[in-house]
Amino acid sequence: MKHRILWAAAAAVLGAGVIAAPFSLSAAEAPAPFQKSPPGEYAALREQLAARFGGRTPKEWGETVTGVKTRLAGGGMAIALTFDACGSPRGKGFDATLIGFLERERIPATLFVSGLWIEANPELFRRLASNPLFEIANHGHRHRPASVSGQKAYGIQGTRDVGEVVDEIELNARRIEEVTGRRPAFYRSGTAHYDEVAVEIAAALGQRVAGYSLLGDAGATFSAQQVRDALLKARPGDIALLHMNHPESGTAAGVMAAIPELRRRGFRFVPLSDVAVE
């Protein structure tokens, strides 16, 4: 049953003509997504999106291209804290102090997790995914900048074509769903760089692209004081970008210093899916 719903959702997301017809498998036959999806299904999806987007030449490149959501919509004193887990060679760590603080203080957050980080920390990932305080979001299969033409960001090679963008987004979305039972709603590429075609591909895969409006730790390079000062500049509706994979950084101490003051000012913390984004 779960599978029929997934297929219906995928068909709705992808639009008419992309998936011809849902496969009709009984519940007993229905395999889990990712590893055991119907033969050829993934390749067909990849080809269909390559045909749909392959002729496009992107005009934009950066963190705030057309379609990237950078703020929460609506009024109120909500802020979304988002923490990336990148999984790059020096980014496979886990900030237990930070996550422990969020858990103790009951502070909801959205965790953008890459496939590389999940592979390095499978048990931790399961534990985080089982905590309803945290929304699990998609930080890409291989943590690559999302480009249809091989653009780089910070020296990191981006995806080279539509098919690689699909791999980057969809393989990690399926992996996350396999563990959590829920398909992530938000995607942020490795380095948070995109062209606008890649953002449209994400939308075709049912992933909203989450940028940010508040740079919380500058790639986990800020001192605790800098993290605190950055967070205390928060305005209602901000999406703050920080990291949960650098325990040696100032991020945890800065967050722990800022949160009580933000609460005093009347802010509340929400996962991205609890609010609309714009």
Ligand SMILES: [Zn+2]
């Ligand atoms: Zn990252």
